[in-house]
Amino acid sequence: MNQFTDKRIDHKDLAVEAHGLVKVFGDNRAVDGVDLNVRAGSIYGVLGPNGAGKTTTIRMLATLLKADAGSAKIFGYDVAKDPQIVRQLIGVTGQYASVDESLSATENLVIFSRLLGLSRAESKRKAKELLEEFGLTEAAKRPLKHFSGGMRRRLDLAASLIAQPPLIFLDEPTTGLDPRTRNQMWDTIRRLVKEGSTVLLTTQYLQEADELADRIAVIDHGRVVAEGTVNDLKESVGTSSLHLSIQNEQSLSNARLIVERVLNVQSAVTAEGGKITAPMADADRVTDLLITLREAGIKLEELSVQKPTLDEVFLSITGQNAASHTPVKKEELA
Amino acid sequence: MSSTTIKAPHERKLRRKTSFRESVRNSLTMAYRGLLKIKRTPEQLFDVTLQPIIFTLMFTYIFGGAISGNVQNYLPVIIPGILVQTVITTSIVTGVQLREDMDKGVFDRFKSLPIARIAPLAGALLADTIRYTIATVLTFSMGYVMGLRPEGGLGAVVVAGLLVIVCSWAMSWIFAFFGVISRTASSVQGISMLVLFPLTFLSNAFVPAETMPKLLQWFVKINPISHLVTAVRELTNSGTVGWDFTISLIGAAVIVAIFAPITVRAYMRRA
Numbered sequence: 001m002n003q004f005t006d007k008r009i010d011h012k013d014l015a016v017e018a019h020g021l022v023k024v025f026g027d028n029r030a031v032d033g034v035d036l037n038v039r040a041g042s043i044y045g046v047l048g049p050n051g052a053g054k055t056t057t058i059r060m061l062a063t064l065l066k067a068d069a070g071s072a073k074i075f076g077y078d079v080a081k082d083p084q085i086v087r088q089l090i091g092v093t094g095q096y097a098s099v100d101e102s103l104s105a106t107e108n109l110v111i112f113s114r115l116l117g118l119s120r121a122e123s124k125r126k127a128k129e130l131l132e133e134f135g136l137t138e139a140a141k142r143p144l145k146h147f148s149g150g151m152r153r154r155l156d157l158a159a160s161l162i163a164q165p166p167l168i169f170l171d172e173p174t175t176g177l178d179p180r181t182r183n184q185m186w187d188t189i190r191r192l193v194k195e196g197s198t199v200l201l202t203t204q205y206l207q208e209a210d211e212l213a214d215r216i217a218v219i220d221h222g223r224v225v226a227e228g229t230v231n232d233l234k235e236s237v238g239t240s241s242l243h244l245s246i247q248n249e250q251s252l253s254n255a256r257l258i259v260e261r262v263l264n265v266q267s268a269v270t271a272e273g274g275k276i277t278a279p280m281a282d283a284d285r286v287t288d289l290l291i292t293l294r295e296a297g298i299k300l301e302e303l304s305v306q307k308p309t310l311d312e313v314f315l316s317i318t319g320q321n322a323a324s325h326t327p328v329k330k331e332e333l334a
Numbered sequence: 335m336s337s338t339t340i341k342a343p344h345e346r347k348l349r350r351k352t353s354f355r356e357s358v359r360n361s362l363t364m365a366y367r368g369l370l371k372i373k374r375t376p377e378q379l380f381d382v383t384l385q386p387i388i389f390t391l392m393f394t395y396i397f398g399g400a401i402s403g404n405v406q407n408y409l410p411v412i413i414p415g416i417l418v419q420t421v422i423t424t425s426i427v428t429g430v431q432l433r434e435d436m437d438k439g440v441f442d443r444f445k446s447l448p449i450a451r452i453a454p455l456a457g458a459l460l461a462d463t464i465r466y467t468i469a470t471v472l473t474f475s476m477g478y479v480m481g482l483r484p485e486g487g488l489g490a491v492v493v494a495g496l497l498v499i500v501c502s503w504a505m506s507w508i509f510a511f512f513g514v515i516s517r518t519a520s521s522v523q524g525i526s527m528l529v530l531f532p533l534t535f536l537s538n539a540f541v542p543a544e545t546m547p548k549l550l551q552w553f554v555k556i557n558p559i560s561h562l563v564t565a566v567r568e569l570t571n572s573g574t575v576g577w578d579f580t581i582s583l584i585g586a587a588v589i590v591a592i593f594a595p596i597t598v599r600a601y602m603r604r605a
Contacts, residue, residue: 075343085348087448098443114363196340
C-alpha cells in the first residue's frame with residue numbers, strides 16, 4: 001500500500017482549500033464559484049440562509065458530491081483525485097442525522113467502528129466510551145426511533161468522531177435543538193478544536209457563528225459575499241441594531257437622514273410600522289443621535305436595541321435582503 | 335478521546351485504495367448490519383415464509399393431475415421449479431429494500447467513510463442470502479410433507495439448495511442495479527417483475543417444454559432459468575451433476591461480472 005507523508009502538502013496549515021467550486025442542479029446554480037480557505041486548528045463558519053448552497057458545498061468537500069467545476073483540497077489532497085485519502089481525514093455530520101434508524105445507538109457505533117477497521121472488542125469499547133462521553137449511555141440499547149432530535153444529533157456527532165478525524169464537517173449542527181442541548185453541542189465543538197481538530201460548520205444563526213467561529217464566510221445564492229474574522233463582520237454590521245419608532249410619520253425621512261449622518265451608517269425602514277433600523281456599531285454615538293433628534297424636534301415613540309439578525313448581515317453586506325428568497329422572515333425595505 | 339489529542343494528517347498512514355481483504359471485511363460488516371435489521375424487523379420475512387408454502391400447495395394440486403397424472407408424480411418436477419421461481423422472485427425484494435435503504439441519511443455516512451465502495455451494496459446482498467435460505471428450506475420441507483422423497487439423497491438436496499441460493503444472489507445484482515438507478519422503491523418492484531415474470535414462466539419450471547409451440551421451445555431451451563431448474567432436478571431426483579449445473583454457475587458468474595461493476599458505478603454517481 002502506498003503511504004503518504006507530508007511531502008505533498010505545501011499549504012500545510014490549510015485544512016480546506018477550495019477554488020471556484022460550482023454545482024448546478026438543472027438550471028439552478030446551487031453553488032456558483034465558492035472559494036474557501038480554512039486554517040487547520042480553527043473553527044470556520046459558513047453562514048447563510050436556507051438554499052444558499054451551504055450543504056451542497058459541504059457535500060462536495062466531503063466527497064459526497066462531484067463538483068461541476070473548480071477544485072478542492074483537504075489537507076493538500078484533492079477531493080476528486082484522492083477521495084479515499086480525504087475520507088480518512090474527515091468526519092461528516094449531516095443536516096439530517098446520518099445514523100441507522102432501525103438499529104440501537106450501540107449497534108450504530110459498533111458498525112461504524114468495524115467499518116473503520118477496529119476489532120470487535122475495540123469497537124465495543126469505543127462505542128461505550130463515546131456513548132458515555134455524549135451522555136447517551138442510558139439510551140444505548142434503545143432503537144433510534146425513540147430518540148429525541150438532540151440525542152440523534154449527539155449520536156451523529158459521536159459517530160463522526162470514531163476515527164478522530166483532523167477535519168470535521170458539521171452541517172447545521174444545532175438547527176432544531178433546544179437552548180440547553182445547543183450549548184452542550186457548542187461545548188463539544190470547542191473541545192474538539194482544543195484537541196487539535198479543525199471544524200467547518202454551517203449555520204443560519206449569526207449568534208452561533210459569533211460564539212464559535214474564528215472566521216466566517218457569508219454565502220448567498222451560491223456565492224461567498226463576505227469573508228473574514230468575526231470582528232471584521234461585526235464591524236461591518238454593528239454588534240446590534242437600533243430600532244426607532246417616530247411619533248410623527250411625516251418626519252420619518254428627516255429622522256432617517258439624521259440617523260445616517262450621526263451614526264455614519266446605512267439605515268432601513270420597515271414596511272409595516274414605519275420603523276427605522278440601523279446597525280449600531282458604536283453605542284456611544286446613540287447619545288449623540290438622541291440629542292440631535294431632540295434638537296431637530298423629532299419625537300420618538302419607541303426605541304429598542306436588537307442583536308443583529310442574518311437579515312441585517314445581508315443588508316449591510318449585500319445591500320439586499322436575505323429574506324428576498326426566504327419568504328418566512330418579515331419584510332424590510334432597504 | 336477525552337485525553338488524547340488528534341493526530342495531524344501528515345502523521346497518519348493514509349492509503350489511496352482499499353485492499354481486497356478490507357473490501358471483504360467491510361462487506362461482511364455491512365452484511366452484519368443487514369442481519370441486525372432483519373432481526374429488528376422480522377415482519378419483512380413474511381414473503382419468504384408464506385410464498386413457498388402457498389405456491390407449493392397451489393401449483394402442485396392445480397397442475398399435478400393435468401401434467402403428470404397425479405400429485406405424487408408431479409412433485410419431483412414441480413418442487414425444483416417452484417424452488418427456483420420462489421427464491422429468484424425473493425431476490426427482487428433485495429433491490430426494493432436497497433432503494434429504500436439508500437434514501438436514508440445513513441448512506442451518506444457510508445459514502446463519507448474510507449471503506450470499499452462496493453461494501454454497502456455487497457453487504458446488503460449478502461445479508462439477503464438468509465432470505466433465500468429460508469425460502470429454500472421451506473420449499474423442500476413442504477415438498478417432503480407432501481410426499482417428495484428425493485432420490486439424490488440429503489447431500490444432493492443441500493447442494494441443489496446452495497446452487498439456487500448462489501444463482502439468486504447473482505440475480506439480485508440485477509435488481510440491485512434497478513434499485514440504484516430508479517427513483518422509487520415501487521418502480522423497482524415494477525421493472526423487476528416485468529423482467530422476471532416471463533423469465534420464470536417461459537421455462538421448464540412448471541410444465542415440460544415439449545408441449546409448447548416451437549418458438550417458445552427455443553426460448554425455453556436458452557432461458558438460463560431452465561438450466562437452473564434442470565440442474566436442481568438432476569441433483570434432487572438422481573443426485574447427478576451435469577452440464578446444466580456448470581452452465582448455471584457460469585451464468586451466475588457472468589451476471590455478477592457485468593452487474594456488480596455497473597451497479598457500484600451507478601451507486602457512486604448517484605451521490
